[in-house]
Amino acid sequence: MVIALTLVPLFWMAGAATYSSVTERAAQATPVTATIESVGAADPTAMDATATVKWMRDGVPRTDTTVVPRGTEAGGTTTIWTGPNGTVVPVPPGPFERVLSAVMVATLGWGAAIGLLATAVAMLGQSVTRRHEQLWDREWDQASSENGWASH
Structure with a gap:
């Protein structure tokens, strides 16, 4: 239990x-607002389709692919997100998703550590029990031998 509690700050820092x-x-x-150049054929069951988009960055035209809602047509515009080097990146997580990811890392990490700790304690307990039973069996063997206390 002490080890489990001392792990809390470690996983708190991992979450932070x-x-x-x-x-x-x-x-x-x-x-960035990008112009949709073409939209790929979407799976009829999919909610999204892949589209080729074009936008300007520092006066240089850029082209890449992104995901757009199914039914989107070429010629329209869509908002894409670009990273520091200008490549398309996934939509950044909002405040709730950021907190949720931190909480998940902290709690799942701590839970996994507790699971490993509990497994180690259980294995140690089985080992001690097995050793105790072996000693007990040896004691009974000695007691029931010809010169043992149980033979008198």
Whole structure:
């Protein structure tokens, strides 16, 4: 139990580091309005389709692919997110997703550590029990031998 409680600050820091990392990546993403050049054929069951989009960055035309809602037509515009080097990046997570990812890292990490700790304690308990039973069996063997206390 003491080890489990001492792990709490470690996983709290892991969650805080995750939050900082995700927030930093989100801050580096820039929304850009892009023109949809073409839309690929979408799976009839899919909600999204792949589209080729074009936009300008520092006066240089850029082209890439992104995901757009199914039914989107060429010629329209869509908002894409670009990273520091100008490539298309996924939509950055909002505040709720950032907190959720940090909480998930902290709680799942701590839970996994507790699971490993509990497994180690259970294995140690089985080992001690097995050794105790072996000693007990040896004691009974000695007691029931010809010169043992149970033979008198």
